[in-house]
């Protein structure tokens with residue numbers, strides 16, 4: 223672990239928000255092997271040269287030297303000029319901002335071709351607009367301030383190659399997306415409902431996927447941020463014996479860098495085709511409400527705010543407080559309450575409806591056979607047959623109707 227220090231420039235947040243953001247920034251830093259030794263906090267407008275005001279700049283420099291700090295992590299995005307100034311000021315220290323830290327975590331976790339493409343795209347689109355400032359730097363190195371120095375042309379070449387790389391990556395992603403679309407269509411044709419896990423990173427989505435999955439092929443779960451990048455799907459069985467697909471994707475975080483959201487669009491688009499979203503929430507997080515709100519913001523941005531959604535409060539084994547009542551409370555790790563969750567899934571995916579039918583006496587056998595799936599609420603005998611009021615899943619009722627017609631034809 224490298225010794226680090228956090229720098230927090232507050233823009234009107236209150237104390238509670240600041241302490242939450244600082245705790246999360248520290249956690250993000252740990253995920254790239256930087257152990258924060260402390261922090262510097264300032265309330266002010268961002269300074270164009272150092273982000274911080276002059277007094278704090280000196281304070282940071284002193285602390286970096288005194289405390290043997292190797293890496294400085296800023297909460298706000300730094301401009302190229304600010305990065306350069308800090309590098310000059312502090313010598314050979316690592317300078318990070320929150321977006322870079324998140325991008326680095328993603329880079330380390332990306333395994334599949336798609337994941338790698340998405341992360342590279344995010345990094346390049348983050349870099350590209352920043353290259354304008356680089357021209358200034360390149361020119362400064364080559365002399366000639368203010369004139370169109372040699373840095374400008376070098377920069378143009380660089381920018382062009384980055385641009386064409388971005389273009390190629392976007393095209394590759396588009397191809398992957400089309401493939402997905404084909405798979406999706408096939409799935410719809412087979413009528414396997416899809417349930418998608420969403421939630422803050424580290425809430426326990428992958429653990430839940432493993433716990434419910436019928437397959438022995440387990441996915442990675444870890445006490446780390448963004449353990450999952452690549453989407454995976456597994457079949458799960460519902461109490462009625464029906465199967466559905468459960469999909470797991472990248473976790474969310476508040477103030478998710480825009481570039482990352484854009485790059486992971488293909489992954490996130492999968493969510494749009496889900497029949498139901500399972501929002502997994504870490505009950506034990508002191509910041510649970512904030513995390514729920516952050517996920518809801520992202521769902522809204524993805525235009526998913528009005529999709530059917532079930533809240534799942536996880537890690538109940540480690541929780542002693544009062545549990546919320548607007549969802550299912552489970553422990554994915556210990557398997558607690560999973561049968562109840564599956565029942566709720568069944569209800570959500572296959573809601574009960576009622577239908578009135580007339581069954582001719584010759585077809586009572588079909589009705590009897592359907593009784594383990596469909597409940598007969600009322601029956602009335604008439605000369606033409608039995609008039610029944612049925613309650614059951616739409617699909618089962620449709621199947622029964624179809625059978626009655628078939629029988630009628632014979």
Ligand SMILES: Nc1nc2c(ncn2[C@@H]2O[C@H](COP(=O)(O)OP(=O)(O)OP(=O)(O)O)[C@@H](O)[C@H]2O)c(=O)[nH]1
Pocket residue numbers: 421422423424425426427428429430442443444445446447448449450451472473474536537538539540552553554555556
């Ligand atoms: N105590 C407890 N820990 C759990 C439970 N469910 C998951 N965890 C732990 O929480 C950590 C994160 O679990 P994951 O399943 O990897 O979380 P995730 O939501 O997939 O996280 P990302 O992929 O990073 O978004 C792991 O250390 C799990 O063992 C639970 O019910 N109880």
Ligand SMILES: [Mg+2]
Pocket residue numbers: 427428429442443449450
């Ligand atoms: Mg995961």
